[in-house]
Amino acid sequence: MLPLTFRLRLQTRFEASFCGRLSARLWARLGGKREGVKPLLQYRDDPEGFAKGPLGIKLTYKQRLVLRGIRDHKSTAVAASHGAGKTFIAAVAAIWWYCTREPAIVITTAPTGHQVKNLLWRYIRTLHRNARVRLPGLVLTVGIESDNPDWYARGFAARSSLDSENGEFSQAFPMS
Numbered sequence: 001m002l003p004l005t006f007r008l009r010l011q012t013r014f015e016a017s018f019c020g021r022l023s024a025r026l027w028a029r030l031g032g033k034r035e036g037v038k039p040l041l042q043y044r045d046d047p048e049g050f051a052k053g054p055l056g057i058k059l060t061y062k063q064r065l066v067l068r069g070i071r072d073h074k075s076t077a078v079a080a081s082h083g084a085g086k087t088f089i090a091a092v093a094a095i096w097w098y099c100t101r102e103p104a105i106v107i108t109t110a111p112t113g114h115q116v117k118n119l120l121w122r123y124i125r126t127l128h129r130n131a132r133v134r135l136p137g138l139v140l141t142v143g144i145e146s147d148n149p150d151w152y153a154r155g156f157a158a159r160s161s162l163d164s165e166n167g168e169f170s171q172a173f174p175m176s
């Protein structure tokens with residue numbers, strides 16, 4: 001029997017490569033049509049404009065500050081009260097980064113699979129679907145894939161379902 005950490009690592013690799021192949025196949029089935037990112041490149045340094053324009057959403061002043069922080073700094077931490085819109089703005093930031101660079105890699109993490117799938121990625125899926133323009137990428141439950149293996153967004157849970165019951169922390173676990 002392989003040790004747990006080794007098994008997790010193997011599984012991570014397998015799922016990442018499977019995801020890449022799957023997206024290419026899905027892409028082909030969808031007609032191989034690839035949305036260009038060029039019209040969106042103008043928003044590379046303008047996440048607020050991206051939210052207002054292509055996403056068609058209004059942000060609060062504090063949410064705009066968060067986007068500026070992400071644009072201007074390597075690390076941004078947000079402490080705000082319950083329901084203030086933290087997860088929502090994280091979703092906006094993830095889509096902005098993915099859509100305004102080619103290629104781009106976006107990795108999101110949360111303590112549990114539930115938080116990844118039903119909170120952050122639910123917002124991402126909705127924002128992507130309701131955008132005013134057709135955004136690049138094929139949106140999956142917890143990922144956005146393209147036909148470029150170096151251009152993707154994926155959600156990870158810090159705890160796998162294997163160890164979530166006893167609360168032990170393990171390596172990041174892929175959700176897609």
Ligand SMILES: Nc1ncnc2c1ncn2[C@@H]1O[C@H](COP(=O)(O)OP(=O)(O)OP(=O)(O)O)[C@@H](O)[C@H]1O
Nearest residue numbers: 057058059060063081082083084085086087088089
């Ligand atoms: N700019 C916005 N435009 C429209 N709806 C928004 C906006 N910001 C937040 N919301 C909505 O407000 C609600 C709370 O947002 P969110 O879940 O991001 O809060 P939170 O700070 O992460 O809350 P919690 O502390 O529970 O994690 C959600 O329904 C979300 O869709």
Ligand SMILES: [Mg+2]
Nearest residue numbers: 086087088119
């Ligand atoms: Mg939240």
